[in-house]
Amino acid sequence: MSLLLGRELFGDIANAGNVLSREEANDLLEDWVTNPRLQLHVKQVAALMYAWAKEKENLEDADAWRWELAGLLHDADWDQWPETHCKKIVEELERRKIDPEIIHAIASHGHQHFGVVPQTKMDKMLYAFDELSGLMHAYSLMRPHGYDGMDVKGVKKRLKEKTFAANVSRDDIYDACERAGILLDDLVAFIIPVQAKVF
Ligand SMILES: [Fe+2]
Numbered sequence: 593m594s595l596l597l598g599r600e601l602f603g604d605i606a607n608a609g610n611v612l613s614r615e616e617a618n619d620l621l622e623d624w625v626t627n628p629r630l631q632l633h634v635k636q637v638a639a640l641m642y643a644w645a646k647e648k649e650n651l652e653d654a655d656a657w658r659w660e661l662a663g664l665l666h667d668a669d670w671d672q673w674p675e676t677h678c679k680k681i682v683e684e685l686e687r688r689k690i691d692p693e694i695i696h697a698i699a700s701h702g703h704q705h706f707g708v709v710p711q712t713k714m715d716k717m718l719y720a721f722d723e724l725s726g727l728m729h730a731y732s733l734m735r736p737h738g739y740d741g742m743d744v745k746g747v748k749k750r751l752k753e754k755t756f757a758a759n760v761s762r763d764d765i766y767d768a769c770e771r772a773g774i775l776l777d778d779l780v781a782f783i784i785p786v787q788a789k790v791f
Contacts, residue, residue, distance in 0.1 A: 595677055596707040602682060602699050603692030610691050611657060617664050620684075624668045633726060636790045638663030640721045641714075643786045649713065662697040662718050678706045702764070710771055720768035720779060723760050728783055730757040739788035744780045 612620065625631050641663035645656040669680035678699060685695045693714060700708040700715045701722055710716045731750045732738045750756045751765070769776050 595705045602695040603686050607689045625671045627671050630671050634664050636725050636787050637721050639790045640786050644717050662694045666698045666701050716772040720772045723764045727757045727760040742784050744777050747780045
């Protein structure tokens with residue numbers, strides 16, 4: 593099964609700045625994502641994208657919402673249409689005339705699957721957060737107090753254990769850090785307090 597998107601251009605530049613409202617995004621997620629684990633995952637990645645946009649990129653609220661929206665919607669089609677994962681949500685957002693930067697970020701969040709290279713900072717951070725967020729959530733579930741007291745050292749230990757959260761691609765995580773120009777330690781340290789607040 594190939595998930596390759598087979599193209600590099602997404603959306604229309606004339607739609608730059610067009611977003612879904614929070615209500616529209618929630619409606620779409622309610623319709624498309626029924627799995628509670630995936631619902632939590634997209635909320636976690638969205639919170640990380642928002643926090644990064646505000647704290648590290650110093651973006652205004654409207655731009656931070658674009659980052660958050662990319663996080664919220666990146667896996668929206670995974671639950672019900674895994675065989676057309678990414679293609680389905682990309683086409684839906686194109687149909688709704690959404691900002692091409694958001695669509696490109698979603699299209700490039702797994703470049704080895706979809707064949708689209710992350711280019712912008714939004715692209716790179718979505719790719720960087722996606723897998724690591726999942727691994728850290730799995731780690732929080734096996735700890736007696738979840739995220740309380742979680743540290744970088746512990747997360748890196750789990751990363752090195754190939755059997756722990758074995759479906760999480762370590763190669764993607766290291767590749768994403770390199771592409772984003774971020775140290776793994778810094779990324780992990782950023783994720784812990786943000787993700788601790790998302791339920
Ligand atoms: Fe994801």
